[in-house]
Amino acid sequence: xxxxxxxxxxxxxxxxxxxxxxxxxxxxxxxxxxxxxxxxxxxxxxxxxxxxxxxxxxxxxxxxxxxxxxxxxxxxxxxxxxxxxxxxxxxxxxxxxxxxxxxxxxxxxxxxxxxxxxxxxxxxxxxxxxxxxxxxxxxxxxxxxxxxxxxxxxxxxxxxxxxxxxxxxxxxxxxxxxxxxxxxxxxxxxxxxxxxxxxxxxxxxxxxxxxxxxxxxxxxxxxxxxxxxxxxxxxxxxxxxxxxxxxxxxxxxxxxxxxxxxxxxxxxxxxxxxxxxxxxxxxxxxxxxxxxxxxxxxxxxxxxxxxxxxxxxxxxxxxxxxxxxxxxxxxxxxxxxxxxxxxxxxxxxxxxxxxxxxxxxxxxxxxxxxxxxxxxxxxxxxxxxxxxxxxxxxxxxxxxxxxxxxxxxxxxxxxxxxxxxxxxxxxxxxxxxxxxxxxxxxxxxxxxxxxxxxxxxxxxxxxxxxxxxxxxxxxxxxxxxxxxxxxxxxxxxxxxxxxxxx
Numbered sequence: 001x002x003x004x005x006x007x008x009x010x011x012x013x014x015x016x017x018x019x020x021x022x023x024x025x026x027x028x029x030x031x032x033x034x035x036x037x038x039x040x041x042x043x044x045x046x047x048x049x050x051x052x053x054x055x056x057x058x059x060x061x062x063x064x065x066x067x068x069x070x071x072x073x074x075x076x077x078x079x080x081x082x083x084x085x086x087x088x089x090x091x092x093x094x095x096x097x098x099x100x101x102x103x104x105x106x107x108x109x110x111x112x113x114x115x116x117x118x119x120x121x122x123x124x125x126x127x128x129x130x131x132x133x134x135x136x137x138x139x140x141x142x143x144x145x146x147x148x149x150x151x152x153x154x155x156x157x158x159x160x161x162x163x164x165x166x167x168x169x170x171x172x173x174x175x176x177x178x179x180x181x182x183x184x185x186x187x188x189x190x191x192x193x194x195x196x197x198x199x200x201x202x203x204x205x206x207x208x209x210x211x212x213x214x215x216x217x218x219x220x221x222x223x224x225x226x227x228x229x230x231x232x233x234x235x236x237x238x239x240x241x242x243x244x245x246x247x248x249x250x251x252x253x254x255x256x257x258x259x260x261x262x263x264x265x266x267x268x269x270x271x272x273x274x275x276x277x278x279x280x281x282x283x284x285x286x287x288x289x290x291x292x293x294x295x296x297x298x299x300x301x302x303x304x305x306x307x308x309x310x311x312x313x314x315x316x317x318x319x320x321x322x323x324x325x326x327x328x329x330x331x332x333x334x335x336x337x338x339x340x341x342x343x344x345x346x347x348x349x350x351x352x353x354x355x356x357x358x359x360x361x362x363x364x365x366x367x368x369x370x371x372x373x374x375x376x377x378x379x380x381x382x383x384x385x386x387x388x389x390x391x392x393x394x395x396x397x398x399x400x401x402x403x404x405x406x407x408x409x410x411x412x413x414x415x416x417x418x419x420x421x422x423x424x425x426x427x428x429x430x431x432x433x434x435x436x437x438x439x440x441x442x443x444x445x446x447x448x449x450x451x452x453x454x455x456x457x458x459x460x461x462x463x464x465x466x467x468x469x470x471x472x473x474x475x476x477x478x479x480x481x482x483x484x485x486x487x488x489x490x491x492x493x494x495x496x497x498x499x500x501x502x
Contacts, residue, residue, distance in 0.1 A: 048377035059361025060406030091355025102334035111334020111343030115178035129451035131236035133461035163275030189220030232425035235461035243357030247398035269415030375498030411442035420474020446500035
């Protein structure tokens with residue numbers, strides 16, 4: 001009998017819009033000549049003696065070469081026209097803006113909360129890079145949040161399978177723990193992460209101590225029964241190249257899916273199909289479990305869940321406040337009729353979305369260094385490219401001209417993969433089960449600690465280095481992880497040097 005995950009995927013394919021299902025076999029945006037060019041330029045590398053053509057510019061024509069300081073991930077795409085650069089700068093201002101609770105004399109900046117995790121987008125996405133776990137138990141968790149859910153009932157299960165909601169929320173705390181609140185209201189609780197060491201020995205005898213996290217919630221409301229609660233800690237992901245990821249043709253992503261591992265290579269990536277708001281399902285691309293199909297949806301749900309701000313996409317003024325939190329829903333909101341029906345009206349949402357779509361991917365560094373080239377070969381030989389697919393050519397029909405028909409090198413397939421028990425959060429989200437995660441893009445990863453010295457790797461920030469991140473891989477990635485662990489130190493160092501060049 002097929003697994004629960006396989007049955008959900010079958011449901012997804014049956015409900016999938018005809019245009020998406022058809023896309024699995026063909027890209028409808030290319031001429032025959034273009035198709036041949038795309039197939040040629042996206043073939044896997046076979047010669048590791050020198051860089052591939054165009055590999056330096058891993059974000060296509062929009063790649064930025066301004067990578068010398070902590071602002072390396074905060075620049076606009078280099079192929080934006082002047083008017084779009086101005087839109088980007090205004091969006092950047094909104095992304096950095098601190099929101100305040102309502103009512104306030106600060107015009108068009110109130111509406112924060114009543115429950116929230118952060119006051120500004122930039123507080124979580126530190127300099128547009130990745131967040132980190134608390135540095136000590138009970139420490140600051142601004143750039144880390146905790147998703148919540150419970151066992152769904154029959155009605156909720158049906159809605160999840162139809163892509164109408166990602167999970168079954170906790171009846172009091174909702175989908176996410178908010179650890180900040182407006183004056184006069186108590187936060188929902190505090191996040192606490194404790195670590196224990198997990199030693200791993202390499203082939204040469206070197207030992208690395210991995211951090212095994214244990215997540216708990218403290219200081220929560222007495223009526224918030226935590227029995228059966230499913231929790232998943234998530235650090236904020238980096239934002240480079242989101243518009244380019246959105247511009248990858250769905251046919252190219254779906255063609256990589258192999259949910260039944262029909263080719264027997266041990267890799268069985270599958271898409272997370274999510275509701276399109278019109279009764280159909282579309283491909284999820286964003287978020288640690290690929291539950292968001294577009295940058296707009298991702299942005300609007302971050303406004304709602306992280307800051308309690310309403311938008312035209314998520315119009316509830318009270319964010320994640322549930323009906324079991326009447327004191328929260330009784331507080332004033334910040335929508336002002338002269339600006340629109342929501343706290344973040346359409347024009348402001350569009351500016352933040354534009355900014356998020358057009359953050360440039362950084363240029364590669366030391367691309368022709370012998371150690372980097374050797375590390376790239378080791379990356380291929382270990383099978384890492386089975387999930388971290390190196391390159392794509394974006395759709396000719398992408399929403400913005402700057403993203404169209406670009407050769408990009410994100411090192412992801414945007415699919416869900418079983419990553420093993422060590423990384424499992426045992427929490428379903430959309431069609432993703434408790435062991436599955438979306439393959440994260442790797443471009444820009446070598447600048448993570450330059451942008452933020454505290455940046456963490458993997459979904460919950462447990463890994464303090466790329467070595468630790470690789471050693472946590474399991475499930476479908478177990479063979480690649482083991483291949484890395486068996487390498488001699490020089491080969492491991494070369495593979496890390498390659499990753500740091502991205």
